[in-house]
Amino acid sequence: MDMKTAPYLSIPFIALLFWACSTSQEVAVGGNSSVPPAPDYVQPSAWAALPDRKDAADEVPVGMEDHQLDGRTDIFFVYPTIYTQQREENDPWNADIADAKLNKKVDEGTIRFQASIFNGVGRVYAPRYRQANISAYWLRDQELQKRVFDVAYDDVRRAFQYYLDHYNQGRPIIIASHSQGTTHTRRLLKEFFDTTALRQRLVVAYLIGMPIEKDFLQNIPVCDSPDQTGCFCSWRTYLKGHYPEIHKKGNNIANTNPLNWSSDTLYASRELNKGAVLRSFKKIIPKVCDAQVHDGLLWVNKPKFPGSFLFNNPNYHIGDFNLFYQNVRENAATRVSSFKF
Structure with a gap:
């Protein structure tokens, strides 16, 4: 895939996201910015993915x-976060869903490379939303944040x-998200x-890329x-031996291994990795x-993988889903098969 049409996996974007997700620098408040208009979800344009139209969530690698x-x-x-x-x-803290350039990044990046994982088991719905600018995570003004x-x-x-x-009609639901998506x-x-x-209609929730306390929910276990x-x-993916700055050992953070789907500490070899989707979306590695x-x-x-020598940052946040693409896809099918309809 041409790097210009895959900003979600381009080297500059990865470098920016790795910086943003690893730094603990606080951001000072600057300027008075307006809030963009709220999406109207009656309109198909307010959705990045809908099952009854052609969009990036419909795409699949070869063989799927x-x-x-x-x-x-x-x-x-x-x-x-793509914003x-x-x-x-004077820029807004929240993205405008009418921003065509930003929407293109969303569609060609996360919708194609992440949301498409789930088109093997059901209808994919992905709303556009006024996402927070990534720097909002480090705002000093907590009220503004x-x-x-x-x-x-x-x-x-x-x-x-x-x-x-308007859409569900009583069907079972999978919730899936990454990074800021998981914040929400x-x-x-x-x-x-x-x-x-x-x-009772929740098949599973994949809350990826942000720390979730094991006991955050009363009735939905890890x-x-x-x-x-x-x-x-x-789960949150890092190079072995690396701890992010804000991490505390022995904390109460939920973690599921996407190669064996257990929360224990049993090692899972790369032989269990069914396939990643990286820059070349059409090919499973x-x-x-x-x-x-x-x-x-x-x-x-x-x-x-080809070109992996270029990646020396120990934070693999960008690959939380992509490194385990086929495993997550098959696991979603396994859980749907086990669900009592």
Whole structure:
């Protein structure tokens, strides 16, 4: 794939995201920025993926098939931060969903490379939302920070409510998200599933790329086997031996190994890695990396794929889904098969 048409996996983008996800530098408040108009989820343009139209979530690597039309499950996918450019003083803290350039990055990046994982088991819905600029994670002004993330969550919440009211029709649901998406879906699970009857329709939640406390939810446990349903999986991928700055050993962070689907510390060799999807989306690359749960992190030895010698940052956040693409795809099918319809 041409690097210019795959910004989500381009080297400059990876470098920026690795910087953003590893730094602990706080960002000072600057300027008075307006909030872009709220999405209207009645409009198809407010969705990055809908199952009844052609979009990037329909795409599959060679040898796979899109089963959205005959799948028995719905997937509600919330994408990570793509609004990563450095803000000027009067730029909005929240992205405008009418930004065509940003939408192109979303579609050609995370929708193609992450949301497409789930088209093998059901219909994929991915709302556009006024995501927070990545620098909002390090705002010194906590009140402003809360407002910025509340704007983003309100969009995700309204999109999910619209999906329930108009699209779901009582079908089982998979929640899937990465990075900032997980910042919002953890709230979504708490509000819509944890203590409500909707929990009975939850196949699984893949809450990837952000730390989730093991006991964050009252009634939805951490997944600990590959066919368990009504549970959530979570992991954050780093080079073996690396601890992020804010990590505390022995913490209460949930972690699921996507090669053996256990939360124990048993080592899983690269032989269990069914295949990653990297820059060339059309090609599955097996045995890219191993994995082992360690102190609330997922540690892997350096992945092996064409060009991997270029990647020396120990933070593999960008590959949380992609390094285990085929394993996650097959696991979603396993859990759907185990779900009691």
